[in-house]
Amino acid sequence: MAAGPAHHVVIVGAGFGGLEVARRLARADVRVTVIDRRNHHLFQPLLYQVATASLATSEIAWPIRSLLRRYGNVTTLLGRVVGVDSREKAVLLSDGEAVPFDTLVLATGARHAYFGHDEWERHAPGLKTLEDATTIRRRILGAFEHAERCTNEAERAGFLTFVVIGGGPTGVELAGTIAELAHDTLRRDFRNIDTRQARIVLVEAGPRILPGFRRSLSDYALRALRKLGVEVRLGQAVFECTAEGVRIGAEHLSAKTVIWAAGVAASPAAEWLHAPADRAGRILVAPDLTVPGHPDVFAIGDTAHVGMPDGRQVPGIAPAAKQEGRYVAETITARLKGGNALPPFRYKDAGSLATIGKRAAVVDFGWIRVTGWPAWWLWGFAHIYFLIGLRHRLAVALNWLWIYFTGQRSARLITQERAKDDG
Secondary structure: OOOOOOOEEEEEOOOHHHHHHHHHOOOOOOEEEEEEOOOEEEOHHHHHHHHOOOOOHHHOEEEHHHHHOOOOOEEEEEOOEEEEEOOOOEEEEOOOOEEEOOEEEEOOOEEEOOOOOHHHHHOOOOOOOHHHHHHHHHHHHHHHHHHHHOOOHHHHHHHOEEEEEOOOHHHHHHHHHHHHHHHHHOOOOOOOOOHHHOEEEEEEOOOOOOOOOOHHHHHHHHHHHHHOOEEEEEOOOEEEEEOOEEEEOOEEEEOOEEEEOOOEEEOOHHHHHOOOEOOOOOEEOOOOOEEOOEEEEEEOHHHEEOEOOOOOEOOOOHHHHHHHHHHHHHHHHHHHHOOOOOOOOOOOOOOEEEEOOOOOEEEEOOOOEEEHHHHHHHHHHHHHHHOOOHHHHHHHHHHHHHHHHHOOOOOOOOOOOOOOOOO
């Protein structure tokens, strides 16, 4: 490790929260090491647009080293963390290396949760990484290609049926965009099939979609999805996922493409420290975002369960992770200066946004609620604002405008071999 200040801060995870900590400590008298199993930072809110052929992977991901290269006290390591030795104060990597720390920040994100049915992942991939997005895009576009060649009507119907499980923002956004892809973008591209006959089914076990939004916005989103031709199943749970489709109650729905957007679980960070966790595996952190029993270990973002004064949980969204990262950096700096402890973390609600296709969205800023195309423009501006770099902002804005006015999506490439995805 390079020579420098004595205090060493290790950050595991270069998501929104981890990067915010690193940037905020850039001028502090500390050494910072950022460890991530991938070499890129991912703008997850737009990941579904890669999965549905609206954006290219390079438009929503950036090399971590490039993002942090101007900070001389920050070192970036590519590695997979498999544990934490709290006694020796070291992060353990999969290759056997141990990285010592004085202060540790766990920002390890989340993974898919299949509620005890991990075998479903093979048939119903989730959406958390670039690899997930390209796999889903390959399956969606490949289904139309298979249907074009298929002569059996029942089998063709299976290829033209797309099931999205989970009615949160990701599920709603996926279902709406797949519907537009089938009913608009692809409708002149095939000769043997009418892509407008595709069936898009959104399944939600709860009583309404977008349960984290106000009821009026959920109702609007439901109407908007149905207007796009999406079949929404409310109050129905999925009991089985196979290569042939899904079982909803007693009904078997034949579908070759199933996408999981129903639940997430935290990384194993709580297990590494034997820390208290909620049902999703998120660490139940103290008011200052430290792990109970480990005052020099912080947990933020999807790794942490952060409570609010009203009893609700801080949502697992990018603005929340950034606020937590800023707070942790300020706490570390204050500790090193010997100052007073900061007051407990308080989340400032940044609002909730979700899009339904290319001309509708719902936005809830608390003091104002917007629906329809004005909400879509607000949603677009908000996301472009948080993108990194002028080139990416321009590229995404131009892509969206092109899709908005023409309905055409330019990222309709089927990449990689299908050997691991078939079945």
